[in-house]
Amino acid sequence: MAINLDAKIPSGPIEQKWNKAKFDYKLVNPANKRKYSVIVVGTGLAGGAAAATLGELGYNVKAFCFQDSPRRAHSIAAQGGINAAKNYQNDGDSVFRLFYDTVKGGDFRAREANVYRLAEISVSIIDQCVAQGVPFAREYGGVLANRSFGGAQVSRTFYARGQTGQQLLLGCYQALERQIDAGRVKMYARHEMLDVIVIDGRARGIVTRNLVTGAIDVHIADAVALATGGYGNVFYLSTNAKGSNATAIWRAYKKGAAFANPCFTQIHPTCIPVSGEYQSKLTLMSESLRNDGRIWVPKKQGDTRASGQIPEDERDYYLERMYPSFGNLSPRDIASRAAKRVCDEGRGVGPGGLGVYLDFSDAIGRLGKKTIEERYGNLFEIYERITGEDPYSVPMRIYPAVHYTMGGLWVDYNLESTVPGLFVLGEANFSDHGANRLGASALMQGLADGYFVAPYTIGNYLASIKPGGVDEDHPECRLAKEEAEARIQTLLGIKGKKTVDEFHRALGKIMWDKCGMARNAAGLEEALPQIQALREEFWQNVTVPGSGAEVNQSLEKATRLADFLELGELMVRDARVREESCGGHFREEYQTEEGEALRDDEKFCHGAVWEYQGSEQAPVRHMEPLIFEHVHLTQRSYK
Amino acid sequence: MKLTLNIWRQKGPNDAGRIVKYEMPNVDEHMSFLEMLDVLNEDLIHKGEEPVTFEHDCREGICGCCGFMINGLPHGPQRGTTVCQLHMRQFHDGEELWLEPFRAKAFPVLKDLMVDRSAFDRIIAAGGYVSVNTGCAVDGNAIPIEKQSAEMAMDAAACIGCGACVASCPNASASLFTSAKIAHLGLLPQGQAERDRRAVRMVAQLMEEGFGYCTNTGECEALCPKGVKLENIARMNRDYLKAAILYREENASAGGA
Structure with missing residues (x-):
């Protein structure tokens, strides 16, 4: 299949592109909207917002989530905030500045037109959420x-x-429940999408497993939107929820949707360090803490004194030292790498030396404990519950952890993948954050895509097609359903010696060691056969107890891991070919003398877009060139 | 430390269920409670037995998926903590623990410690929202909101929908859950237009689902992992009483050009 990477960016000045696009989009007559059906997979900020809005517009919507309720989607765990170019503070913000910051923060690897639209829409998001009753923080x-x-x-x-994240998601969930009550959205909770159905070159439905009864079903629609989040759990340990998985986007990839920049992974600088072998996930401490917390390590290697015993002049506030103008608020990729560097130098703190201090004593001294408690009270409580230490009296210990994936399914300006009728929203697509996402921008993108972009662009697509025309008995539907059933039976029948989690931990270790915070050619070349061997062993030696016709959490994990084991390989391939450092992708071979990421705009100023070629052949790498007309390509400097 | 776990095992909704005893010889105090169950489950799978099913997702205390009874307390002994955030340093060597699912008629058991809480979604669907379609909002600062109201709304909105309030209540009442949403929206100017309708419809749904009546025992507040306050129930009752007198479902015969 020839792949079409036309981004369909509207013509005209960047400030007018989105308005022009909205005017040029075809419309569906209000009376005809109910004849069209749309499937939305995932009910986080992007999916929940899209499903609710499409329902409000009058389309027939079927929404799916694997959790027991749409309110559980992992957007709920976002802590710090959501950006918007409101300039309420009168401090010089503007749509253009948010656009500029996002392109620069993404290390010039995102599409300008998409990012501009995101910045433009940001202001409407806040208005919408306030109207829904989201209790944002207020001044007196x-x-x-x-x-x-x-x-x-x-x-x-x-x-x-x-x-x-919780409050924005609840706003979105409540809007969704309102549409469910109105009968315009049918909700399928505890349903996991196992495959996408493509008929005559268009996405026409999905295959799902009912996680309570085990029933495998086909659902048909006129368009399909995937809003299934990121794939950080390929690393096993990440800040993602345990259930977050890549199956939906990976299945879509295998059905023809190209995958862009899979190696772009965000490592968040402020997470609670690993405490033992049993560790099941990592907990983020919001970036907002860096507003008042100061990050430091001892100047001396192997300094094992308690934090309070180390005098001021023997502390290295390394972010403030290295990046005086942004200091502790340097972007995530830069702050993460700096933490890794000081720990690699033997100056890390806590067990195993894998940690740095995030110290609030200055802020408490300046503002008082009460103010700090008001700002971060719940975060301090989380920290204390997990570690048993009181961050009001001793500094927090933090370390970087996998948090977000900028890569995802390739989409054009309309958020449509290379499979017509298959739209991809939120973290699941690759579009707006380039090689590094700025804090508080994920919520912004999820809601922009869901409330304000996809409802227009999906409408435009629907206006160009006739509704209906296929049913669940179509041969492609039967085939997709049979394949999903066979795969489950295979997994249950292996009855090997190792659990799914054992394989997942092994995959995570390979990915973290070789394709994590720092990568190099030698490591990536070792990783590829290691992942392939692990995948082979998985299909021969995994054990999945129970049956397929009941609640079976081991089986859920197994189907997800089977896809992670393939996706991990694609990430490694992508990281290997991208011989430059940019944003979250740090290739050790390509760095400045000061250890900063060294981009190669001559060779890599493009999105890497991977096309599946079947299980026997390596995927093909295409390129979508990136053209910067408004933000000059420069080396990022936060000094 | 060494622990003895007595865990409710129930194969499916129609199975009778029973308590099964498991010995945990080597529990690290820095583990979370769910990580301890992960260790047990890995062990069970290796022995060819079925692992214990329990619901969980974010493991950060915010998604509201997790929750079961530990020695009769929802989410276990630590106040203000979901079971995913509960760490083993809260227990001592040699302790014996009983793990059971949340029990309520409106929360049928699906398997082991997993229950069906979809009744909560239907309560929200009955009116726990502001009817504002995407695109018709005014500027976020157009309507000033008193800081205190915003803070109190936030206190109520902090509910994670885990169901601990129902599980802790001798009447299996969902009043704390329902009132938290009624209070959250009722405290904000945006929630006023539908305040009566919301109270009437949500309370009707609450009863429809088979939850019990509130008799102000206060267990829900004491055991809520997010500190949602009993005063929300007073707000709900006040809104409901007022609405029961004043509110009428709209007249269906309206129409015209």
Whole structure:
């Protein structure tokens, strides 16, 4: 199949592109909308917002999530905030500045037109959420409050304590429940998407497994939207929820949707360090803590004194030293690598030396404990519960952890993948964050895609096709269903010696060691056969107890891991070919004398777009060139 | 440390279920409670037995998936903590623990410690929202909101929908859950237009689902992992009483050009 990477960017000045596109989009007559059906997979900010909005517009929507309720999607765990170019602080913010910061923060590997639209829409998101009753933080005068986030010198982050994701998601979930009550959205909770159905070159439905009864079903629609989040769990340990998985996007990839920049992974600098072998996930401490917390390690290697015993002049506040203008609010990729560097030098703190201090004593001294408690109280409590240490009296210990994946399914300006009728929203697509996402921008993108972009672009697609025309008995549907059933039977029948988690940990170790915070050619070349061997062993030696006709959490994990074992290989291939460092992708061979990421714009100023070629052949790498007309390609400097 | 676990095992919704005893000889105090169950499950799988099913997802105490009874307390002994955030340093060597699913008529058991809480979604669907379609919002700062109201709304909105309030209540009442949403939206100017309708419809759904009545025992507040307050129930009752008198479902015969 010839792949079409036309990004379909509207013509005209960047400020007018989105308005022009909205005017040029074809419309579906209000009376005809109910004749069209749309499947939305995932009910986080992107999927929940899209399903609710499409329902409000009058389409027939079927929404799916694997959790027991759409309110559980992992967007809920986002802590710090959501960016918007409101300039309520009168500190010089603008749509253009948010656009500029996002392109620069992404190390010039995102499409300008998409990012501009994101910045433009950001302001409407806040209005919509306030109207829904999202209880954002407010000043005494009753106006919305803001805080600062990494990679920006203006204060544009809106927040609801340390639970911004939760509150935005609940707003979105409530809008969705309203449509469910109105009968315009049919909700399928506890349903996992196992495959996408492509008929005559168009996405026409999905195959799902009912996670309670085990029933495998086919669902048909006129368009399919995937909003299934990122794939950070390929590393086993990440800040993602345990159930977060790549199956939906990976299955779509194998059905013809190209995958872009799979190696672009964000390592978040402020997570609670690993405490033991049993560790099941990593917990993030919001980046907002860096507004008031100061990051430091001892100047001396192997200094084992307690933090309070180390005098001020023997501490290295390394972010403030290395990046004086952004200091502790340097972007995530830069702060993560700096932490790794000081730990590699033997100056890390805590068990195993894999940690740095995030110290609030100055802020508590300056602002008082009460203010700090108001700002971060719940985060401090989380920290204390997990570690048993009180961050009001001793500094937090933090270490970087896998957090977000900028890569994802390739989409054009309309968020449509290379499979017509298959749209991809939120973290699941690759579009807006380039090689590094700025803090508080994931919520912004999820809601922009879901509330304000996809409802227009999906409408435009539907206006160009006739509704209906296939049913569940179509041979492609039967085939996809049979394949999904056979795969499950195979997994249950292996009855080997190792558990799914054992394989997952092994995959995670390969990925973290060889394709994690720092990568090099030799490591990546070792990783490829290691992953292939692990995958082979998995299909011969995994044990999945129970049957397929009941709640079976081991089986759920197994089907997800089977896809991670393939995706991991693609990430390694992508990281190997991209012989430059940019954003979260740090190739040790390509760095400046000061150890900063060294881009190669001559060779790599493009999105790497991978096309599946069947299980026997290596995938093909295509390129979508990136053209920067508004933001000059420069080496990022936060000094 | 060494622990003895007595865990409710129930193959499916129609199985009778029973308590099964497991010995945990080597529990690390830095583990989370769910990580301890992970270790047990890995062990069970190696022995060819079925692992214990329990719901969980974010493991950060915010998604609301997890929750079961530990020695009769939802989410276990530590106040203000979901079971995924509960760490083993809260227990001592030699302790014996009983793990059971949340029990309520409206929360049928699906398997082992996993229950069906979809009744909560239907309560929200009955009116736990502001009817504002995408695109018709005014500027975020157009309506000032008193800081205190915003903070109180946030306190109520912090509910994670885990169901601990139902599990802790002798009447299996979902009043704390329902009232938290009624209070959250009722405290904000955006929630006023539908305040009566919301109270009437959500309370009707609450009863429809088979939850019990609230008799102000206060167990829900004491055991809520997010500190949602009993005063929300007073707000709900006030809104409901007022709405029961004033609110009428709209007249269906309206129409015209």
